[in-house]
Amino acid sequence: MSRFKSDFLRTLDERGFIHQISDEAGLDELFAKETVTAYIGYDPTASSLHVGHLTQIMMLHWLQATGHQPISLMGGGTGMVGDPSFKEEARKLMTIDMIEDNITSLKHVFANYLDYDRATNPALMINNADWLRGLNYLEFLRDVGRHFSVNRMLSFDSVKTRLDREQSLSFLEFNYMILQAYDYVELNRRTGCRLQMGGSDQWGNIINGIDLGHRMGTPQLYALTSPLLTTSSGAKMGKSASGAVWLNKDLLPVYDFWQYWRNTEDADVIRFAKLFTTLPMDEIDRLAKLGGSEINDAKKILATEVTAILHGRAAAEEAAETARKTFEEGALSDNLPSIEVPKTDLEAGIGLLSLIVRAGLAASNGEARRHVQGGAVRINDESVSDERKLIGSGEVTADGVIKLSLGKKKHILVRPA
Structure with missing residues (x-):
């Protein structure tokens, strides 16, 4: 028996999405009696999201599926500053063009989970650059900055961690939490948004927005966070042995x-x-x-x-x-991942270790060597133990490819080009 009466919170609860809610009873009552608009913020620092973002994306999906309105807030403004939360060093600053290109790419990913075209409660993608880039600095300090205590901001774990390690925290990054809090207030004014969701590491930032809203006269705002997800062996979601698990098929x-x-x-x-x-x-x-x-x-x-x-x-x-x-x-399939290698390279012979790295099955020759020594590498389903072996035209099969395998589950087709 769920402790929630609203469809949305009951769904999140039974599926394991809920870590913390700022006012559980109040939020449940709100969802039970009216259509709620809620958002999650994303800094467009890459052209694709990865599997580590899927928990929050699915929360937006279930929000819309249960009759409410999701907003994916793109940090076109805050992305120019960079979220310092639990980062060991400052992020590389991005240009406006880079950010806007990434936002365009990200919308294609979100469109697989959210419906932007439905007649009722369509999903919204909003860019905080719409209000942040045009802010008057002096007015912002007077109207918003005065509500923030520097003493309190210095006590946040995300800031404390950097300072305790004696790592520099620029004034630019320090402003991020003020801008993020302001986003919540501005979204409430523009859309009536009452809930911000995110990972548990964002709890302090979200509560900042709720506090700012209270001081600036918004209706009651709410926070809901999901657990930071790891596998049962402790590995972080979103990464595999060969790199990030991207949601964009051009990257994976x-x-x-x-x-x-x-x-x-x-x-x-x-x-x-x-x-x-x-x-x-x-x-x-x-x-x-x-x-x-x-x-x-x-x-x-x-x-x-x-x-x-x-x-x-x-x-x-x-x-x-x-x-x-x-x-x-044991059949070959054209749908297996493949790489193209110049015919001239194959005619001359390519070192096995070099080919493994070129295929993305190892990050370095040293890693490739360890795979070979461990008996994990096969060419055309035949085990290869000689790390100095040259792979050439003679390995090309009747299907016109060389099948390079690492373990039982990783296969790459090498195609002469």
């Missing part, structure tokens, strides 16, 4: 995205199914009862469902079929 092929979820640890499958799919809870409960080798079926369902939301059902099923043929039949 659909097949690799599917494989990331297929490789989920046994202990995480049900938790991730609740967080990252839209499967009904009774279906997830059924998956939770699977034991032994059947857990692999649950992993395949997880991978296909997560991939289907982002890349479409057809692409997800194609990735699943590619994996089945590759692992169960």
Whole structure:
């Protein structure tokens, strides 16, 4: 029996999204009686988000699915400053053009989870540059800055951590928390937004916005945070051995995205199914009862469902079929990730270690060497133990490719070009 009466909070609760709420009873009452507008802020520091952002994106999805209005707030203004929260050093400053290009790219990602075109409660993407870039500095100090205590700001963990390590915290970055708090007040004025959501590391910043709103006469504002997510082995979400798990297929092929979820640890499958799919809870409960080798079926369902939301059902099923043929039949598939290598390079011969690095299966020759010495590398399904081996035209199969494998689950097709 859920402690919530509103559909939205009940859904978040049963799926494991809730870490902390500023006024649980008040927010539940608000959601139960009216349509609520809520937002999550994103600094457009890259052209794509990664898997580590998925928890918050799914919170916006469920907000809209239960009849409310989601806002993805793009930090076109704050992104020029950089969030200092728990960062060890200042972020590289970005130009306006870089930020705007990233925002355009990010909207394509959000459009897979949110509906911007529906007649009622359409999702909104708003850029805080709309109000921050035109601020009058003296008026802002007088009207907003006076509500902030420097003593209190210095006590925030995100700031304290930097200062305790004797790392520089610029005045530019110090202003970030004031600008972020002001965003909440401005969004309330423009859209009636009453809730800001985010990861648990953003709690202090969100509470800042609530306090500022109280001092500047907004209605009661609320905060809701989700747990910072790690795998059961303690690894941070959003990273794999080969780098960030991007949500943009130009940066990460659909097949690799599917494989990331297929490789989920046994202990995480049900938790991730609740967080990252839209499967009904009774279906997830059924998956939770699977034991032994059947857990692999649950992993395949997880991978296909997560991939289907982002890349479409057809692409997800194609990735699943590619994996089945590759692992169960040992067949080649055009849908496996591939790289092109000049024919002249192959004719001259490419060092095995160099090819492994070029294919993205290792970050350095040293790492590639360790893979070879550990017996993890195969060429055309044949184990290779000689790290000095040259790979040439003779390895090109009748299919016109060289299949380079690392372990059982990572395969790259090398195509002569």
